Amino acid sequence: MQRHGLDRSLLLAVGGLVALGLLTLYSAGQTDVPSAATSIWKRQVIWLAVGVTGAAAAFRVSPRVLEWATPALYGGAVLLLGVTLFFGTGAGTAAGATSWLAVGGFRLGQPAEIAKVATVLMLARHMGALREPPPGLVKLLPTVAIVGVPFVLVGLQPDLGSAMVFLGILFAMLYWVGVRVRLLVLLASPLVSLLLAFSTISWGAWIVILTVVLLWVRPYALEGVALWLVNVAMGVMALELWKNLAPYQQNRLLSFLNPEIDPRDTGWNIIQSKVAIGSGGIFGKGFTAGTQKRLAFLPEQHTDFIFSVLGEEFGFVGVVVSLALFAILLVVLLRIARRAVDGYSSLLTAGVIGLLLTHVLVNVGMTVGLMPIVGIPLPFFSYGGSFLLACCIAIGLTLRVAWESRLSGYATSLGDTGGWRVPSAGARF
Amino acid sequence: MSWQNSPDIARRAGVGRTILLAVFAVLTLTFFRVQVVRSDRYRLVSEENRLRTVAIIAPRGLVIDRNGVVLAENVPGYSVALLAPSPGSLGVMLDRLQPILATDSATRASVFQRYRRAPTEPVVIRRDAPFEMVSALEELRPWNPGLVIQSDPKRRYPFGDVTAHLVGYVGEVTEQELEDRDYPGARIGTLVGRDGLERRYDDRLRGRNGKKFVEKDALGRTVREAGQESMLEPQPGETIRSTVDVELQQFVAATFPAGRRGAVVVMDPRSGEILALYSAPSYDPNLFIGGIDPEQWLELSQRRDFPLFNRATQARYAPASPWKLAVAAMALRRGIVDINSRMKFPCRGGMQYYNRYFRCWRAEGHGDLTLAEAIQYSCDVYFYQLGLNVGLTALLQDAIALGFGDPSGIDLPNEYPPIFPASTDYYNERYGRRGWTSAVTLNLAIGQGENTQTLINMVRFYAMLAHPRGIAFVPRLVAGNGGEPRSLDLSESALADLRAALVAVVDRGTAAGAQIADLRIAGKTGTAQNAHGLDHGWFIGFAPADNPRVLVGAIVEYAEHGSAVAPLATRIMARHLLGPDAVASRGGYRIETPADSAPESIPILPDTALLRAPSQDSARGAAARTR
Numbered sequence A: 001m002q003r004h005g006l007d008r009s010l011l012l013a014v015g016g017l018v019a020l021g022l023l024t025l026y027s028a029g030q031t032d033v034p035s036a037a038t039s040i041w042k043r044q045v046i047w048l049a050v051g052v053t054g055a056a057a058a059f060r061v062s063p064r065v066l067e068w069a070t071p072a073l074y075g076g077a078v079l080l081l082g083v084t085l086f087f088g089t090g091a092g093t094a095a096g097a098t099s100w101l102a103v104g105g106f107r108l109g110q111p112a113e114i115a116k117v118a119t120v121l122m123l124a125r126h127m128g129a130l131r132e133p134p135p136g137l138v139k140l141l142p143t144v145a146i147v148g149v150p151f152v153l154v155g156l157q158p159d160l161g162s163a164m165v166f167l168g169i170l171f172a173m174l175y176w177v178g179v180r181v182r183l184l185v186l187l188a189s190p191l192v193s194l195l196l197a198f199s200t201i202s203w204g205a206w207i208v209i210l211t212v213v214l215l216w217v218r219p220y221a222l223e224g225v226a227l228w229l230v231n232v233a234m235g236v237m238a239l240e241l242w243k244n245l246a247p248y249q250q251n252r253l254l255s256f257l258n259p260e261i262d263p264r265d266t267g268w269n270i271i272q273s274k275v276a277i278g279s280g281g282i283f284g285k286g287f288t289a290g291t292q293k294r295l296a297f298l299p300e301q302h303t304d305f306i307f308s309v310l311g312e313e314f315g316f317v318g319v320v321v322s323l324a325l326f327a328i329l330l331v332v333l334l335r336i337a338r339r340a341v342d343g344y345s346s347l348l349t350a351g352v353i354g355l356l357l358t359h360v361l362v363n364v365g366m367t368v369g370l371m372p373i374v375g376i377p378l379p380f381f382s383y384g385g386s387f388l389l390a391c392c393i394a395i396g397l398t399l400r401v402a403w404e405s406r407l408s409g410y411a412t413s414l415g416d417t418g419g420w421r422v423p424s425a426g427a428r429f
Numbered sequence B: 001m002s003w004q005n006s007p008d009i010a011r012r013a014g015v016g017r018t019i020l021l022a023v024f025a026v027l028t029l030t031f032f033r034v035q036v037v038r039s040d041r042y043r044l045v046s047e048e049n050r051l052r053t054v055a056i057i058a059p060r061g062l063v064i065d066r067n068g069v070v071l072a073e074n075v076p077g078y079s080v081a082l083l084a085p086s087p088g089s090l091g092v093m094l095d096r097l098q099p100i101l102a103t104d105s106a107t108r109a110s111v112f113q114r115y116r117r118a119p120t121e122p123v124v125i126r127r128d129a130p131f132e133m134v135s136a137l138e139e140l141r142p143w144n145p146g147l148v149i150q151s152d153p154k155r156r157y158p159f160g161d162v163t164a165h166l167v168g169y170v171g172e173v174t175e176q177e178l179e180d181r182d183y184p185g186a187r188i189g190t191l192v193g194r195d196g197l198e199r200r201y202d203d204r205l206r207g208r209n210g211k212k213f214v215e216k217d218a219l220g221r222t223v224r225e226a227g228q229e230s231m232l233e234p235q236p237g238e239t240i241r242s243t244v245d246v247e248l249q250q251f252v253a254a255t256f257p258a259g260r261r262g263a264v265v266v267m268d269p270r271s272g273e274i275l276a277l278y279s280a281p282s283y284d285p286n287l288f289i290g291g292i293d294p295e296q297w298l299e300l301s302q303r304r305d306f307p308l309f310n311r312a313t314q315a316r317y318a319p320a321s322p323w324k325l326a327v328a329a330m331a332l333r334r335g336i337v338d339i340n341s342r343m344k345f346p347c348r349g350g351m352q353y354y355n356r357y358f359r360c361w362r363a364e365g366h367g368d369l370t371l372a373e374a375i376q377y378s379c380d381v382y383f384y385q386l387g388l389n390v391g392l393t394a395l396l397q398d399a400i401a402l403g404f405g406d407p408s409g410i411d412l413p414n415e416y417p418p419i420f421p422a423s424t425d426y427y428n429e430r431y432g433r434r435g436w437t438s439a440v441t442l443n444l445a446i447g448q449g450e451n452t453q454t455l456i457n458m459v460r461f462y463a464m465l466a467h468p469r470g471i472a473f474v475p476r477l478v479a480g481n482g483g484e485p486r487s488l489d490l491s492e493s494a495l496a497d498l499r500a501a502l503v504a505v506v507d508r509g510t511a512a513g514a515q516i517a518d519l520r521i522a523g524k525t526g527t528a529q530n531a532h533g534l535d536h537g538w539f540i541g542f543a544p545a546d547n548p549r550v551l552v553g554a555i556v557e558y559a560e561h562g563s564a565v566a567p568l569a570t571r572i573m574a575r576h577l578l579g580p581d582a583v584a585s586r587g588g589y590r591i592e593t594p595a596d597s598a599p600e601s602i603p604i605l606p607d608t609a610l611l612r613a614p615s616q617d618s619a620r621g622a623a624a625r626t627r
Helices: A008-029 A040-060 A063-087 A111-128 A137-156 A160-177 A181-196 A200-217 A221-244 A247-257 A266-280 A306-339 A343-367 A385-407 B006-037 B039-050 B087-101 B105-117 B131-143 B175-180 B196-200 B202-206 B246-255 B294-302 B321-333 B371-377 B380-390 B392-401 B425-431 B440-445 B455-466 B492-507 B562-578 B618-626
Strands: A101-103 A106-109 B051-056 B070-075 B078-082 B123-126 B147-151 B154-156 B170-172 B191-193 B210-216 B222-225 B262-268 B273-280 B350-353 B356-359 B522-528 B536-543 B550-556
Touching (some): A008 A306, A063 A111, A106 A111, A111 A137, A111 A343, A137 A160, A137 A181, A160 A181, A181 A200, A200 A221, B006 B039, B078 B131, B087 B123, B087 B131, B131 B147, B246 B262, B246 B273, B350 B380, B371 B380, B371 B492, B380 B392, B380 B440
Antiparallel strands (some): B051 B210, B210 B222, B262 B273
């Protein structure tokens, strides 16, 4: 591995996750009741092969070429999203949403997953070119616009979970580029307004806090006023927006707040998932032996709730191992981002971190009731071709970033030796 | 690339790493809480999720007659049930299966009602589904996973309407009954006895349901059954052996005049065991199995001749002439008369009592009679005077002591208590202290007035006369101790005298013509006044007279007179004592024109008319009076 100049820790973490993911997916199909997911792991293996090919291809692409091609990729992704919005179909876990692109009845994939990576690239290109971090909200507008377009298109499908991922990517990259935290808070304030608007008191308190913060930060007057107005508008709009949500989305949010409201319907998922995980105990019920899973009490056990299967069968130990693998993966990516030779590569890696972290946090958090049920897949675990491919490509890109930085001798110059050497065979590229 | 300069980015990387690790720490802690700290709780839920207890229905016990012939049995049957995750999908399933199940809207409503009570238990749509329906449904099962077809033994009554009032029938327990705990131990869907022995001995017949644990999936479908060790075997219901002789019962049913209403009770007076108990008209209890069709139910329950009504235990009739033996027994016990005593006034077709004239049924009069002759000819004038001699207070007191104020205690459900004044206070309350005179004694003495008795209660009284020591056990359909026997408290010679008088009734008196060769039969006819038409005929008798082994009580509504009923009863005795060849069930006897018609109703009090509520039928009238 060293010979090929690939980052060993990254590969090990990803390899571990893929192996654990496949095992869990296989088990998720082993139920006592007839299930369509019985042999789904085989298809996942095929997708994995496609993903490895995609990763290899991504690895081979020079960041310069990639940076040059980014606008086209981003444009293409947005176009696909637009097409999906008009011609898409619903399927699987998102039966109510038009998130699939199909040709002649054959479902090609979910463009939103690819759009996430494309958006990361586009943001990296835009921000990498900046001389200094955007100092004010107005300067952030182009950045926000880049994320805003796919965010809105995905949100209209409507796919709340994927839309959230775009926000995760945006904030991770803004943070990485050095935008001040208080500016980030201001940027996030309309969202907070939206969420707090369900209670007039909490929203009123938030507006007061916001006003104080605005006076303290002292952005440009126009900016400040605009932001304040946007917050007020969000608060007012909240109710209308709520009414416009699909009933299943409303239910999901409501039962997040209190699963017992409707234990047979929407709360069912959270309750059964917690029961599966909790009954797994420390060591779990054993591979393929989870009763909650076997008897189909777990909803969507091969996609959204696959982590519950892992929790039930491998117990707390299995959960800690997989969470540790994810943590290692993200920390290694953080290191890669820090050592990247150029701004584009560094930001790209930061975007991938944002993407993966959002997916892991929301998906895993959802299985234990920490997060509302917004149905987004768990990287390397959940069944799903498009997303696996997107993740593999992202990993391929970051491998390239790591390889580039080692090639430049950056790692050695800092005296960091942990697996970092100037690749001897890297000159092949 | 100023944003990327090293110290800054190193700092951000450091903070970023801290944030990352914090996020994972929070996740890990949450999982620690769920999987380690609270694991037990979730494990319990998971087990509850997985394992459900399913009742194994205990087979209901058989009912057999005294010779072991089966009166109620279980035959294989199937029930169709649905298991639905929500009321909506229940509706969809019902719609989809409608072409086969053909449920009407009432059934549908009750199905939904039942579903709401226990959504996780299968809702039975159809008990006793015919085989064609089961096979048609079985074909659709792959598309209807919530369809549950269970083997569900159903009840069958081989003798149908012959034993209907005896054995009763079963039905699914209702929500109201569960709430009232009418049937301890019953659960939703349990079949419980509704009438007859099925009801009375329900707790013994039902047995105890077993339990098994089955693994269910999220939709409640059974995946596999848990190990045998975790199973609780059902305890089958007891077999109840009745004292009834079903061959005799069949003979009774066949001999009972077709189209007539009434009842017959056959008892062994030595033990109180009931040998046959028949009420006409009857019904087929098999109709109730698998849930009775509402139209049939309406027909059965609304029919003017009330087939569901047990005329042996639930209909009250004026006891009429058979009652005279009670008055005679009281007078003998009190030493007021002996069997040869004569009354002050001979019978001249009636007697004057203060301002009223009380008639005898025989307008020409019976002349001067002894007690034995008065019984033989059922002379009213004699008993008017005998009643006055005993006195109203003593009469009421003795009658209560003999059990005429209480139900017989037979082991059948819903026996109606007789109506009989507990003391003279009854009259005070009813008519006011000065509103009545001792003239009520005269009516009471001949079995009219404020006195209605069930057939079974009269039979119990005659059992005392038949018993060598003058005692009667509580009538029993299932052997067992029914309680303390009642006693006439008469000397054996006095009892023999009364029996001799009763023999004379059949040989030469009102029941002459009902004799059977080779049998000495003792018995008493009676004619109960009926405000609604022809009088009801009584006959109660026993044989052989010197050592009675069988006692038959019969009442035929609108039979005009007891002498028409007597041949029916004597044939039953002969059939029982002499065997099947002695007498044919039909032909050979005729309903005779009355030799003695009932005495005219004597209007003592304007209110007595009100006692007989104006209603369709004596049965319903009796029911109305109890309210």
